[in-house]
Structures are given as C-alpha cells and as structure tokens.
Amino acid sequence: MGSDQEKEKITVEDLLQLKRNEKPAEDFWDNFEKDFHRRRLNALMEKGTNSAIGFISLFKALAFTLPALLLVGMTVFWSRSSEPSLSRSATVSNEPVVFDTGESLVQIESPQPAATEALPDFSSDRVTNQFVVDAIQSSPSSGASFRKVLYTPAIRLSPANGASYVRDNLSSSDYRVTTADLKLGRNF
C-alpha cells in the first residue's frame, strides 16, 4: 500500500524528465545537416579570406618597413663610420655593404628591391568577407558568382583549412561548379 502510494507520488524530477521527450520532427535533422554544411562552407571561405587578407597586409607592411629600417640602420652605421675619430670607411652600392672596423670586415646584405617588385598586386582582386558569404549564399543556379570566388587570388585555403573539402562541396550538385572551373581556379 505504502509502496503503491510511493509509485503514484510525482516529483519535480519526474516532471522535468518529461522534457527529455520533447523532440523535433523526424525531417528536422536532414535540414539541420544541410544548413550546417552550408554554414561550415561559409566559415571555411571566410577563414581563408581573412587569413589571406591578413597575410597580404603583413606582407605589404613588411615590404615597406623592412627596407626603411635597413636604410635607417645603414645611415646610422654610415654616420658613425664617417666620424674622423673612428677612422672607418664604408662603401654603399648594390653590392653587399662592407664595413671595415679596422680589426675585421663586417658584411651586411643591402635591401633587396627585387622583393618589392615580386609583390603581386592583390588590391584590385581583394574581396570582402561579405562578398564571399553572399556568393556562397546566392542561388545554386547562379554559378557566376562562384567563379568570381574561385578566381579571386585573395582567397587562399591551406590544406589545414580544408581546401579539398571546399573544392568537393563547390563541385557538388548543390553549387554546380564544374571540374573545368576548378581546374582553372587558382585557389585550389
């Protein structure tokens, strides 16, 4: 009798456990997975774009600041070596800079203008993150925007960022980017 009453006693824990059975409809997870894949693809493309833009900015900053710093450094060295009391001489040309300290020869490489010339011009092709997101989110039938994304050199996807995953997804029926596009694309 007592145990029957115990059985019939409802606790707050019993009520809360009913919430374990609140579940979404069966097709919910199919849509969930599709949406998740689309969002992950966006995240990968954004990540690639962010890191590419960051790398380009860093590269540009270094290209400007390094020669400047070297120039300042050389000027300081030069002015010191020009002081009569030190009786040192320096030669500046395209050749490596050689300082004669009187006791030994110190050689410093001159700044390389060739490094600046080798910088690719990314500015005209730079895309915003939003552009990539919009491109991916646009209608699957509008393949043109994907081509823009594929051919934009500002986007770089390293293997760790899942370049092959993005490539496979873009070539899937969802996005209809052709194999030829992918072969021509410079990003993969």
Added chain:
Amino acid sequence: MSLTKPVDGTVSLESDTAQQSAADADRILVERVQNGDVAAFDNLVRKYRERLYGIIYNLTSNREDAADLTQEAFIKAFSSINRFRGNSAFFTWLYRIGVNTALSHLKRNRLRRFFSLDHIQEEGSNAQVLETLAAKHKSEKGALLSELQEKLNEAMQKLSPKHRTVVVLFEIEGLSHQEIADIVGCSVGTVRSRLHYAKQQLQADLKHFID
C-alpha cells in the same frame, strides 16, 4: 559521456569505462579534424547534435533559435578546433560552447522572447508518470500533456539562466555535478547549491502537479 546518472550525481565505475572509450573515440576524430579532415567533424556533429540541441532548446524554449544556435555552436567549435588541447573531454568543451552561445543569445534578447516548443513524445518511462497524472487530475492525457508542457516551460523560464542551465544539464541531460562544474566553470558546491535552489523554485511553481 554519462548516459545514466546515479542519484547523487557522481559517476559510477561502469560508466567511467564507457566515458573513457567515448572520449578516446572523440579524441581520434578531433585529431583528424585538426589535421584537415573536415568531414570527420560530421561524425562529431552526428554524435552530439541531439544532446547539444536539447541543452540549447531547454535553455531558450524556442526550437527555431535552438536549431540556429546549435549550428552556431558547432561552427564555433569547428573554427576553434585547433585550440582544443584535450585537457577536458570534447563533449565538455562542446557543451561549454553551446551553453555560452545560448546564454549570450538570451542576454542579447532578454526583452524579446518568443517560445516555440517541440512535440512531447508519449513513450518510454514517462508513460507511467502521465498515467498517474491523468488519473489524479481526471483529465485526458493529451490535454494534460499540453498543459503540463506549458507550465513546465513557464516554470523553467522563471529561473535565472544560471539556475536553468544547471537544471537542464543535471535533470534533463543527466550529466554529473562534476561535468556540469566543468562546463559552467564553477565549483561542484556551487552546482549543488544552484540545483537545490532551482528545484525549490520549480517545486513551488509546479505544486499543482506534484501535490
């Protein structure tokens, strides 16, 4: 991960072994993702999506928000997977991201709340509870279930997000006190005290069904 929870909230030896092998399997998948195998993350998503969705859904009481926030949490986990060093179990780390994502959402939208609830499936161990309640209240099971779901939701939403989180993780998701402490980032004592306070509140709000 604990699939069953002892009454005192501790983890038994048997579930310890299961937890360890689940953690090992997760670690292998995580390493694959960290090495660039994006698709390996799908296995982690499939494994944890229902539980993560359940946590977020019960925190927000809105199924559309819960779906969106669950995906957001998975994306956050995916994007920062290289920062996961394996100092805690993957699911602890993932649930922490999920809970924080849901709590931030609740904070941002505290003045604008809409509730939309999933359907309660009448099955399993809850059938007995429903039978008993229907008999006590002399009402039809379907109607009782709707009323109960509404009252439960109201009572849960009256709790502060901190208290609600502990109730969801302990009573609904069946995690241990220690696991909850790891997820929430507080001591086991704090988890216990929050749980005690929250249950008192719920008991008062749901006394119509309990008495």
